[in-house]
Amino acid sequence: MNRFEELIAPHLDAAYNLARWITGSDSAARDVVQESALRAFRFLQRFADGNAKAWFLTIVRNESYTWLKASAGRHWVAFDEEIEKNEGALSHSQTPELLAIHTENAALIHQALSALPPTFREVIVLKELENLPYKDIALVVDIPIGTVMSRLARARAMLKLELLKLYDHE
Incomplete structure (x- = not known):
């Protein structure tokens, strides 16, 4: 159990992030991460040395695609269960206008990234969001x-095109 906590537990947020972007569903991502963590725990003795984060994210990626295949044809609706709010005081650089622009841009980027096929979305998430x-x-x-x-490079080009489409519709 100590080895699991040392090697895998620090990467649960990254695992959720990857699963969420691949599956497109918060609840599916939680299920995928739970199943992945169980698999990692079961097979931890097979992991000798090396990059535990990459090993675990490989399991998460495989589980995410297994979930996508199993859910093909089903229609999923994702509900945001939590609304994150920044309740702290605004700094001088965080005017309401800048926060509104940032929030709008983040939503557009999220929408554009979600439009990419999973194989392109995953490399962007792993590089740009997880800094692998x-x-x-x-x-x-x-x-x-x-x-x-x-x-x-292709994913970034596709993301740029998706963003241009979204900005043109505004």
Whole structure:
């Protein structure tokens, strides 16, 4: 149990983040992370040494795609169960106008990222949101580093096009 807490527990937030972006569902992401953590716990003796985060995120990625395949044809509606609010005092750089712009931009980026196919969405999430190096992304996604770089370039281009479409509709 100590080994699990040391190697896997620190990466549960990253696991949820990846699962949420791949599945597109908060509740599915929680289920995926729970199943992934159980798998990691069961097979922890197989993990010798190396990058525990990449190993665990590989399990999460595989479970996320298993969930996507199993849920194909079902229609899921995601509900935000929590509304996050910044209740702290506004700093001088956080005027209501800037906060509104930031919130609107974040929503547009979220919408554009959600429109990407999962294989492109996952490399953006792993690189830009989880700050994984290319070699770790290659391990998680099980592709060569060169493919990671080209897929990331394509994903960024696709994201840019999606954002342009969204800005044009405003």
